[in-house]
Amino acid sequence: MTALSPFVELRRKLHQIPEPGFEEFKTQQLLLDELAKLPQERLTIRTWRTGILVRIAGTNPAKRFGYRADMDGLPIPEQTSLPFPSLHPGYMHACGHDLHMAIGMGIVSEFASAPMKDDLIVLFQPAEEGPGGALPMLGAEELQDWMPDQIAGLHIAPEYPVGTIATKPEILFANTSELFIDLTGRGGHAAFPHLANDMIVAAAQMVGQLQTIVARNVNPLDSAVITIGKIEGGTKQNIIAEKARLEGTIRTLSAQSMELVKGRIEAVVRGIEQSFDCQAHIDYGSNYKQVYNDPALTAEFMEWLRGDQEYTGVELVECPVAMTGEDFGYFLERIPGFMFWLGVDTPYGLHHAKLEPNEGAIDVAIRTVSRYLRWKSGN
Numbered sequence: 001m002t003a004l005s006p007f008v009e010l011r012r013k014l015h016q017i018p019e020p021g022f023e024e025f026k027t028q029q030l031l032l033d034e035l036a037k038l039p040q041e042r043l044t045i046r047t048w049r050t051g052i053l054v055r056i057a058g059t060n061p062a063k064r065f066g067y068r069a070d071m072d073g074l075p076i077p078e079q080t081s082l083p084f085p086s087l088h089p090g091y092m093h094a095c096g097h098d099l100h101m102a103i104g105m106g107i108v109s110e111f112a113s114a115p116m117k118d119d120l121i122v123l124f125q126p127a128e129e130g131p132g133g134a135l136p137m138l139g140a141e142e143l144q145d146w147m148p149d150q151i152a153g154l155h156i157a158p159e160y161p162v163g164t165i166a167t168k169p170e171i172l173f174a175n176t177s178e179l180f181i182d183l184t185g186r187g188g189h190a191a192f193p194h195l196a197n198d199m200i201v202a203a204a205q206m207v208g209q210l211q212t213i214v215a216r217n218v219n220p221l222d223s224a225v226i227t228i229g230k231i232e233g234g235t236k237q238n239i240i241a242e243k244a245r246l247e248g249t250i251r252t253l254s255a256q257s258m259e260l261v262k263g264r265i266e267a268v269v270r271g272i273e274q275s276f277d278c279q280a281h282i283d284y285g286s287n288y289k290q291v292y293n294d295p296a297l298t299a300e301f302m303e304w305l306r307g308d309q310e311y312t313g314v315e316l317v318e319c320p321v322a323m324t325g326e327d328f329g330y331f332l333e334r335i336p337g338f339m340f341w342l343g344v345d346t347p348y349g350l351h352h353a354k355l356e357p358n359e360g361a362i363d364v365a366i367r368t369v370s371r372y373l374r375w376k377s378g379n
């Protein structure tokens, strides 16, 4: 039996301890323990909340390159057949952040042993799935004197084969806003609906009406999504529900469409309040900026990948924009750089309980990002 790469082993350990955003305590400790095993001469390690910032000093630095990996898991009960399943009931690394961190550690390890000319800052960032760690990390005191001049990040892509990298210049991922709507009416006996205001019926109406916004209000040549991923309401089958809560997310390609969609949501909610004689409260939770890849740097990276194919073995795909969100958009708003998809070849999509990414992608990413950074740094 061939030995596992240390970064595949690390991914498996991380996979077993998925944690919610800003509660990545065990994850942070595991990463700190792994960092402590590396040659320390060029490393400086800082923690920020549950995140970690690592500087790998270059041999003759003129620039600072940045690389970011996100850390949090999702509230999904795992249904994979993996021999190393989540040990945290109801939580799973179902968005690949376990691979993202293992790749980040592989990149630190590469440059800790054989530094490049320039400095490298590797950021292990909490809370990408929510409430968003990128924006507060950018404002963190710990980052200010290490702010990168250029930054990159990746996300696993179930639909591409291992060995594929997919990206594009300009917009890659959508603008996002979370959406929480609380409805309060009047509860009562199931047999006397005329004496109550049923918030289950109001919530059901609301879901249907919200779906008309994308179909009827957004320009069909633009793109938007409203997904309600969770509904809560009621206490028992023969009690009319006094309260209901809808939880969802809004995605748009333009900032203007986000404003339009929010305006229409508010109109729909006001209508429900009137027609059901109830109170509604909207909370937009956290909002992420679009992921906008720097056109020149992305084109250069794509060109480099094509030229370096015989060494990296990577197949480059110029992909379409996706309606996924990523708080990495905040890094890209401040620092020129790009994000790309990394093929992990698995039939189940992101946020699915059966997601089983092919771990062969870990070494592909470490090798490719390291080679690219050395090339950019001139060694």
Ligand SMILES: CC(=O)N[C@@H](CCC[C@H](N)C(=O)O)C(=O)O
Residues within 6 Å of the ligand: 095, 128, 129, 130, 155, 176, 177, 178, 248, 249, 250, 286, 288, 323, 324, 325, 326, 327, 350
């Ligand atoms: C890559 C990915 O799946 N990202 C998440 C980001 C979530 C943002 C926020 N919590 C929201 O739901 O709007 C995604 O769902 O796209």
